[in-house]
Amino acid sequence: MGNTSVRRATLLVGATALIAGSVAACGSSAGSGSGSGGQTLTLYNAQHQQTTDAITAAFTKATGIKVRVVNDSEDVLTAQLEQEGGRSPADLFYTENSNWLQQLNTKGLLAKVKPATLQAVPRRDSAANGDWVGVSARISALVYNPSKISAAQLPTSILDLADPKYRGKFELAPSETDFWPLVSSVAKAKGNPAALTWLKGMKANVGGNDNIPDNETLTSDVSRGTTDFAVINHYYFYRLQAELGAGKVHAKLAYFTAGDPGYVKAISGVAILKSSKHQAAAQKFVQFMTSSAGQSVLAHGDGFEYPLKAGVAANPKLPPLTSYRPNAFDPADLGTGLNAKTLMQQAGLL
Numbered sequence: 001m002g003n004t005s006v007r008r009a010t011l012l013v014g015a016t017a018l019i020a021g022s023v024a025a026c027g028s029s030a031g032s033g034s035g036s037g038g039q040t041l042t043l044y045n046a047q048h049q050q051t052t053d054a055i056t057a058a059f060t061k062a063t064g065i066k067v068r069v070v071n072d073s074e075d076v077l078t079a080q081l082e083q084e085g086g087r088s089p090a091d092l093f094y095t096e097n098s099n100w101l102q103q104l105n106t107k108g109l110l111a112k113v114k115p116a117t118l119q120a121v122p123r124r125d126s127a128a129n130g131d132w133v134g135v136s137a138r139i140s141a142l143v144y145n146p147s148k149i150s151a152a153q154l155p156t157s158i159l160d161l162a163d164p165k166y167r168g169k170f171e172l173a174p175s176e177t178d179f180w181p182l183v184s185s186v187a188k189a190k191g192n193p194a195a196l197t198w199l200k201g202m203k204a205n206v207g208g209n210d211n212i213p214d215n216e217t218l219t220s221d222v223s224r225g226t227t228d229f230a231v232i233n234h235y236y237f238y239r240l241q242a243e244l245g246a247g248k249v250h251a252k253l254a255y256f257t258a259g260d261p262g263y264v265k266a267i268s269g270v271a272i273l274k275s276s277k278h279q280a281a282a283q284k285f286v287q288f289m290t291s292s293a294g295q296s297v298l299a300h301g302d303g304f305e306y307p308l309k310a311g312v313a314a315n316p317k318l319p320p321l322t323s324y325r326p327n328a329f330d331p332a333d334l335g336t337g338l339n340a341k342t343l344m345q346q347a348g349l350l
Contacts, residue, residue: 039281040066044081044090046074046177047268051303052094058297059288065281074100074177081273082107091276092285094135097181098267099337101132106336111272114283120290121308124330125267132271134331135289136298136305139324140182140264142254143222143237144229154229154254158182158262159190161231162201169228171221172202173212174349178233181266183340188333189261192343199347210349216240223251233266235304238317242302258325264334265326268305 045052049071056067070077070090078100081088095101104110110131118130125134142154149169155161161170173179187195203210209227212218218230219240234253241249256263270289272282288294295307299314306314306321314321344350 038064039278040068041091041278041281041285042068042070042089043092043094043285044077045069045071046077046093046095046100048096048303051298051301051305054297054301055289055294058293059285062288062293063284065284067285078103081109085109086275088273088275090273091278091282092270092272094268094270096138096266096268097177097337098132098134098269098331099181099184099334099340100177101127101269101271102331102334103336103338104271105129105131109274111274111276111279111282113272113286117283117287117290120287125308126269126331127271128330128332132269133286133290134267134269134308135295136268136303136307137321138178138233138235138266138268138305139255139321139326140262140266141232141234141237142229142256143219143232143251144254145222145225145227145251147250148225148228151252151254156257157260158186158231158256159198159260161205162198164205167205168207170206171209171212171218171227171230172206172349173214173218173230174210174344176212176214176218177337178215178266179231180337180340180344181334182231182262182264183343184334184337185264185327185329186261187339187343188329188335189327192339196343196346199343199349203347203349219251223249225250231262234318238304238315239302241317242304255324259327261327263324263326264329265324267308267331269331 052069056069060066074095074097081090081104105127112130113133118126118133121134126132144154186198215232215236218232219236221227222230237253270286272286276282290309292312295309295312298305299307299312304315304318
């Protein structure tokens with residue numbers, strides 16, 4: 001997610017009512033009435049701001065613990081945390097993509113998440129060593145304009161984007177950090193040399209359309225017919241429908257072949273900084289995010305991400321998470337994202 005994405009707020013339909021209903025559900029599990037009120041946590045936030053605002057408001061209402069949110073893009077906040085080290089004022093870091101948490105994990109900057117919290121979501125969706133926990137999922141997709149290109153003409157693999165037959169047919173947002181896990185996936189599946197060749201082929205195909213700022217712009221451009229198709233995460237399509245109305249969005253979603261390197265289940269997660277001076281309260285926040293109450297806030301807003309906790313239904317407009325057929329890579333397989341950044345720099349995309 002680029003800086004534009006972080007600051008862009010869309011309507012959270014029904015979020016206020018849901019927050020009120022969530023308070024009773026979270027109860028003692030989130031620490032209500034435990035005497036922890038009056039504290040203030042600092043959350044470095046690289047998730048969509050409206051999603052985070054709904055979750056933090058519900059958490060504060062349930063526990064009395066306030067949350068000060070610092071918003072910026074994932075790469076900026078990760079670099080800031082590395083620079084601040086043990087002097088960081090941050091207690092928590094909430095990201096759209098797992099690779100940034102993995103990067104801080106390798107630097108030894110994260111605290112262990114309580115085992116009970118880790119057990120609230122599928123184990124494969126969190127750090128292998130328990131230093132961060134998954135909160136929600138999103139699926140990579142093709143958004144296309146059927147008046148410009150048919151479903152049968154779409155690429156079936158992300159590798160096809162380097163095929164000259166798609167020259168001038170799509171736009172790319174390489175600085176959008178949602179794209180980086182896809183690059184990592186291709187590198188993991190095919191090796192760095194093949195991934196670099198693929199990236200260079202894509203750059204040749206998009207020409208001057210390789211500097212689109214974010215997925216919101218990609219989705220809007222496809223709907224308006226500015227370009228034929230683009231690779232995004234699924235929820236940007238549903239957010240545009242919620243914003244404009246389904247009848248005003250002239251686009252559809254499609255997916256790569258099952259198991260393709262471009263068919264990625266990406267994880268949004270949260271971590272506690274080892275340097276936090278409010279470890280107990282920070283653990284309560286992370287616990288809340290993976291609880292039924294916190295996951296319901298996430299699921300019922302206009303974020304259109306998939307909650308990870310079993311028994312919490314996603315937005316009814318979404319297909320079941322089990323209906324997708326992404327590749328088998330776990331967040332740990334995709335690494336820190338630094339390799340993806342290097343490859344894109346070598347290809348001239350960054």
